[in-house]
Amino acid sequence: MPGINLAIKVRDHQHLSYDLFAKSKGHKETYGFKLRSVSERYKSRNCDLPMNHSSLAYVTVNVPINRKLKSTLLNGDNLLSNLYDTIQAHYLTAIESKPLTRTAMIANGRTPLVRNSKFDQQDKTNELQLIGFDPDSSELQFIYDCDVNGTADHISFTIAAGKNDCDREGYGQFMNTVEKIFKELAKKLGLDKEHEDMIVRFHQHISYQQ
Secondary structure, eight states: OTTOOOOOEEEEEEEEEEETTTGGGTOOOOOOOOOOOHHHHHHHTTOOOOTTOEEEEEEEEEEEOOHHHHHHHHTTOOOHHHHHHHHHHHHHHHHHTSSOOEEEEEESSOEEEEEETTTOOOEEOSSEEEEEEOTTOOSOEEEEEEOTTSOOSEEEEEEEOOGGGGSTTHHHHHHHHHHHHHHHHHHHHTOOTTTOOOEEEEEEEEEEEO
8 A cells, every 4th residue: 555664575495305315216317406505596697685684594304203213223112212312312423523513303293494593583383393593603503302202203303504505615515414414324223225215305595574
């Protein structure tokens, strides 16, 4: 309506998903994809973003909590707390030597929503859990929330990229490092590459208000 100054929030969310075990299942076809952050994609199209825009890149991987996983890791012990402790130890071992410090391990029946912690604080509802990371901070940011009462049917892992991971060459290195982490974790968890899937989802989110 005339005379009303409305603020508009613009969001762009892009993602790329694939099975980390695809080659082990016999899928040999490959596709060319230029590895760059969403900000770099905007620049390549001469689309200038406002200085106050918010951006975040991250990856999510879900690992099912099934009988095979429990049998492999617990040796007859059915305590979920021991299962989570074992998986957490394997995960932190896989990630500790890598230059990635923003990560989460969630298993509570809720779907994680990843945000920039400078703009959104951690919160949860019955179905969703908001987790926030600061891409500008190099300090360790590890979020752990696993329910030992058996409400979850999978474990959700999240790794957020830092500011340096989103420059022209850094994003490809970030993706390669993430692959190494989850290949190492899959080996520790005894996952069957020929019959099980490990879907890796790379997300890029950008938003601004005008």
